[in-house]
Amino acid sequence: MPATRPLPELVCPAGSLPALKAAVDNGADTVYLGLKNDTNARNFAGLNFDDRTAREGIRYAHQHERKVLLAINTYAQGGDISRWHRAIDEGADLGVDAIILADIGLMEYARRRYPELRLHMSVQSSATNYEAINLAQELFDIRRAVLPRVLTLDQVKQVIDHTRVEIEVFGFGSLCVMVEGRCLLSSYATGESPNSHGVCSPAKFVRWEHGSQALGARLNGILIDEYQQGEPAGYPTLCKGRFEVEGDTYYALEEPTSLNVMAMLPQIIDIGVAAIKVEGRQRSPAYVAQVTRTLREALDAAGREPQRFSVKPGWTQALSKLAEGQQQTLGAYNRPWK
Amino acid sequence: MRIPELTLPASMASLLGRLPATPPCWALVTTLNQLKKRDILPADMSLLAGHSFEVHVQDAGLRLGFSADEENFKVASVGDTPDLRLSANLADFARMMLREEDPDTLFFNRKLIIEGDTELGLIVKNLLDSVDWSSTPLQRFMAV
Numbered sequence: 472m473p474a475t476r477p478l479p480e481l482v483c484p485a486g487s488l489p490a491l492k493a494a495v496d497n498g499a500d501t502v503y504l505g506l507k508n509d510t511n512a513r514n515f516a517g518l519n520f521d522d523r524t525a526r527e528g529i530r531y532a533h534q535h536e537r538k539v540l541l542a543i544n545t546y547a548q549g550g551d552i553s554r555w556h557r558a559i560d561e562g563a564d565l566g567v568d569a570i571i572l573a574d575i576g577l578m579e580y581a582r583r584r585y586p587e588l589r590l591h592m593s594v595q596s597s598a599t600n601y602e603a604i605n606l607a608q609e610l611f612d613i614r615r616a617v618l619p620r621v622l623t624l625d626q627v628k629q630v631i632d633h634t635r636v637e638i639e640v641f642g643f644g645s646l647c648v649m650v651e652g653r654c655l656l657s658s659y660a661t662g663e664s665p666n667s668h669g670v671c672s673p674a675k676f677v678r679w680e681h682g683s684q685a686l687g688a689r690l691n692g693i694l695i696d697e698y699q700q701g702e703p704a705g706y707p708t709l710c711k712g713r714f715e716v717e718g719d720t721y722y723a724l725e726e727p728t729s730l731n732v733m734a735m736l737p738q739i740i741d742i743g744v745a746a747i748k749v750e751g752r753q754r755s756p757a758y759v760a761q762v763t764r765t766l767r768e769a770l771d772a773a774g775r776e777p778q779r780f781s782v783k784p785g786w787t788q789a790l791s792k793l794a795e796g797q798q799q800t801l802g803a804y805n806r807p808w809k
Numbered sequence: 810m811r812i813p814e815l816t817l818p819a820s821m822a823s824l825l826g827r828l829p830a831t832p833p834c835w836a837l838v839t840t841l842n843q844l845k846k847r848d849i850l851p852a853d854m855s856l857l858a859g860h861s862f863e864v865h866v867q868d869a870g871l872r873l874g875f876s877a878d879e880e881n882f883k884v885a886s887v888g889d890t891p892d893l894r895l896s897a898n899l900a901d902f903a904r905m906m907l908r909e910e911d912p913d914t915l916f917f918n919r920k921l922i923i924e925g926d927t928e929l930g931l932i933v934k935n936l937l938d939s940v941d942w943s944s945t946p947l948q949r950f951m952a953v
Binding site: 515516518524673675677678686698700701703704705754755756761792793795 | 853856908909910911912913914916917918919922923924927928930931932933934935936938939940941942943952953
């Protein structure tokens with residue numbers, strides 16, 4: 472195992488200024504954030520940054536020699552794309568270190584207007600092979616691509632071996648059912664989806680019903696799940712609901728689990744992953760602090776002694792508490808798919 | 810400072826539950842208004858105005874009802890169905906406020922109960938998360 476591989480950047484989420492500061496204070500190399508509108512895929516009421524908090528956050532991060540990425544990772548909607556163009560203009564003006572884009576029309580705009588601006592290709596672009604990534608590099612000079620959480624470790628390596636674009640992978644957080652950027656489940660139920668409105672299961676469609684026996688979760692009237700007393704709850708997304716299929720009621724699509732790649736950190740470093748991303752801009756500063764601190768420790772340990780690396784029980788404990796469904800998985804990374 | 814795993818005894822709830830809720834409620838509303846006035850609580854009142862809220866401290870048997878208008882928070886009688894009710898034990902509320910614990914984590918673990926308008930709940934949660942205590946003397950009490 473070559474010891475010369477640089478450690479991947481630890482890229483952490485910030486939905487608010489205190490979350491950004493928590494990420495920086497606890498060892499994130501890079502923080503990513505979004506603006507207060509539907510130009511990003513965590514368009515939740517009261518979340519995200521306005522001009523003042525974005526400037527303060529960028530100042531704080533840069534003062535501590537960390538980087539800030541701006542996520543503009545929804546698809547510009549036909550009626551009026553000026554909001555997305557303005558978001559790119561604002562990112563350039565704010566002096567972010569890169570912009571994360573999904574829509575190739577926006578990549579073209581950003582490249583043409585701001586030739587110096589560093590561009591990353593979002594996970595929402597759903598680029599899972601090196602041909603797609605190399606094409607985006609050729610056309611728009613993207614410098615990094617975030618891979619969807621659908622590839623095995625061997626497949627990630629295959630991509631890295633065939634591109635000069637930096638590769639970022641997800642390391643921790645809620646899992647998306649295997650079709651990132653192409654999911655239509657939320658719009659099936661509500662007419663709104665992450666790619667179009669920047670939000671999966673919009674809160675205005677969610678209703679929690681407190682019955683005497685169980686807590687019911689409804690999305691626009693559709694019963695998604697019922698949690699018995701003491702049973703852990705999850706996010707009210709269609710993909711993680713329990714449905715009756717041919718007489719059986721079970722997680723017919725995906726179980727509410729969180730991705731956690733800690734056990735694979737030495738391999739991830741070894742194949743040359745450039746950055747590890749933590750999901751969760753919708754979560755609080757407490758989550759950001761705890762996840763960042765734990766992954767920082769684990770990543771440093773894996774970098775120091777990759778052969779002797781093992782996951783400390785304390786790390787697992789800290790992260791499992793925060794996980795959705797309180798289960799953790801290595802996801803697609805360790806599937807035997809070829 | 811770590812909040813210990815602690816539930817108030819049931820006798821406390823039955824005692825406190827009989828006392829008038831107005832003084833603690835007044836204290837809560839006054840604190841919220843002060844924080845807002847000093848720009849520590851970055852509340853967009855247009856999102857909260859016209860809504861009724863209840864904070865239910867389960868183990869203390871306390872129900873704190875208040876409402877909001879375009880300017881301020883006010884003590885209010887909210888009846889049985891406030892627009893938003895947040896219920897938890899005192900220790901979990903404290904963990905959430907001091908940023909020892911993430912509200913989503915408490916919700917997944919069924920320690921925080923959110924009833925009523927889910928979007929309003931999200932607005933309130935995100936408002937509390939966006940308070941930058943580092944600009945205040947309360948910073949030293951914060952876990953993050």
